[in-house]
Amino acid sequence: MPMLLDYGNILGVSRNFSLVIGACFQYSTRIYGIESFLPAHFKSDYWTFFRKKRAVFVKHSGSDRGLHMGWQGLYADRMALISDTSIIGLLKLAERPDVISFAGGLPDPRSFPLAAMKEVSDWVFDNQGGAAMQYGPTAGYTTLREWIAERMKLVDRVSLTAEHIIVTTGGVEAMDLIAKTFINPGDTVVVEAPTYLAALHVFRSYQARFVDVPVDDDGMRIDLLEERLSALKREGVRPKLIYTIPAFQNPAGVSMSEERRKKLVEVADRYGIPILEDAAYAELRFEGPSPSSLVSLNPDGVLFANTFSKIFGPGVRLGWIAAPPEVIAQLCQAKQGTDQCSSTLGQRLVYEYGKRGLIEPQIEASISLYREKRDRVLQAVASLFPPGCTWTRPEGGFYLWVTLPEGVNTTPMLEWAIQNEKVAYVAGPPFYADGRGQNQFRLCFSFINPEKIEEGIRRLSRVAEHHIERRHHAQQR
Numbered sequence: 001m002p003m004l005l006d007y008g009n010i011l012g013v014s015r016n017f018s019l020v021i022g023a024c025f026q027y028s029t030r031i032y033g034i035e036s037f038l039p040a041h042f043k044s045d046y047w048t049f050f051r052k053k054r055a056v057f058v059k060h061s062g063s064d065r066g067l068h069m070g071w072q073g074l075y076a077d078r079m080a081l082i083s084d085t086s087i088i089g090l091l092k093l094a095e096r097p098d099v100i101s102f103a104g105g106l107p108d109p110r111s112f113p114l115a116a117m118k119e120v121s122d123w124v125f126d127n128q129g130g131a132a133m134q135y136g137p138t139a140g141y142t143t144l145r146e147w148i149a150e151r152m153k154l155v156d157r158v159s160l161t162a163e164h165i166i167v168t169t170g171g172v173e174a175m176d177l178i179a180k181t182f183i184n185p186g187d188t189v190v191v192e193a194p195t196y197l198a199a200l201h202v203f204r205s206y207q208a209r210f211v212d213v214p215v216d217d218d219g220m221r222i223d224l225l226e227e228r229l230s231a232l233k234r235e236g237v238r239p240k241l242i243y244t245i246p247a248f249q250n251p252a253g254v255s256m257s258e259e260r261r262k263k264l265v266e267v268a269d270r271y272g273i274p275i276l277e278d279a280a281y282a283e284l285r286f287e288g289p290s291p292s293s294l295v296s297l298n299p300d301g302v303l304f305a306n307t308f309s310k311i312f313g314p315g316v317r318l319g320w321i322a323a324p325p326e327v328i329a330q331l332c333q334a335k336q337g338t339d340q341c342s343s344t345l346g347q348r349l350v351y352e353y354g355k356r357g358l359i360e361p362q363i364e365a366s367i368s369l370y371r372e373k374r375d376r377v378l379q380a381v382a383s384l385f386p387p388g389c390t391w392t393r394p395e396g397g398f399y400l401w402v403t404l405p406e407g408v409n410t411t412p413m414l415e416w417a418i419q420n421e422k423v424a425y426v427a428g429p430p431f432y433a434d435g436r437g438q439n440q441f442r443l444c445f446s447f448i449n450p451e452k453i454e455e456g457i458r459r460l461s462r463v464a465e466h467h468i469e470r471r472h473h474a475q476q477r
């Protein structure tokens, strides 16, 4: 801690308060590279600093209540990059029982065969209770890793062994371990625009920079990716990862065509950039043949992340990464410092459940459930949404992506929708690295009661109509 100036004398406030001010100011100036400091904001509860043209707020003690911890001044730099809590507040509002919510991306609990899960769980406790409650290997329960590798031969059409697999605590930890292993502050990650907001959160927390590539109905625009990579190369920048969700993308619902998958793998290989393939929804295909997984097209150049959250249940908090064994060794090192191993109980439960052949029928049942909901949403949207709106037509997964005319802002519209029509969605900006997508929103159809879909879309249509008209009047003025 640098030597404290006597801010109490300078500002004429008490000693305790001056210590807090001094610590914040001097520490911040040294460590955060503060550009300016606005004591004018002294009247509020926050000191305001400017750093890289962004305001940083530091809460002050406000009165002479004694020197307390001053948590706000202690948080790491990375927290300022992931501190937007507005979406959490809105998702909470959307949970009100009177709101028809297309917001949270949750599986339908009817897709969890609880009786079968209970039977398997009893068997695990009766036969392997001690081991199931014990620590396990960091890479995961070996028998489960073997089973995952075998299953990937059928599902993802790639020949791997247990050595290529690490079991993770869900899909988000898979991304976190990859980011922890590969991303230095300031490294570039290529993401889709829009993309999964939790992935942006993970990469931000490792202080990555983003370059984004738009998606259309056939997934990531590989022609634009090539342009971006070539421009970056000219600047001497080699991105660390290309993150893509090629099947039934979250949030857009679109899938990458076979042709683009091949092209992507070829381009990434040519530029020497690993692809992070997120396959969270790939098995929830409602129709049509499955294109090649990216990992099958280049097992040496693709880090494949998947989760049991959508095909078994998110409560078990398990997922996995498939990667070359030398990368798996590094990921294990990274995992040692987080949770050492994922739930051994959960791993034995999933293995036993999978070995009995219960995952496939569960996936089949989930597909019928979600297909029916997707059909209802598409029908309702087609007949009720006002002119000027467009939307994607997902062939699987959980989501539909809606675009309203330019100038409609879906963020304030959401609050209006919840208050006035009791309907909710997730607004577009958090799905973009740079916060664009103001006239877009995500509709999740997986969790909603099918009986409520038409009424929900009717309400949303009224919301959209109202805001399109409002924008129209504003433009005429």
Ligand SMILES: Cc1ncc(COP(=O)(O)O)c(C=O)c1O
Pocket: 105, 169, 170, 171, 172, 173, 196, 245, 250, 278, 280, 307, 308, 309, 314, 318, 319
């Ligand atoms: C695209 C995508 N990837 C990964 C995940 C992983 O989730 P979890 O950590 O629940 O396994 C999700 C969940 O919503 C997702 O949408």
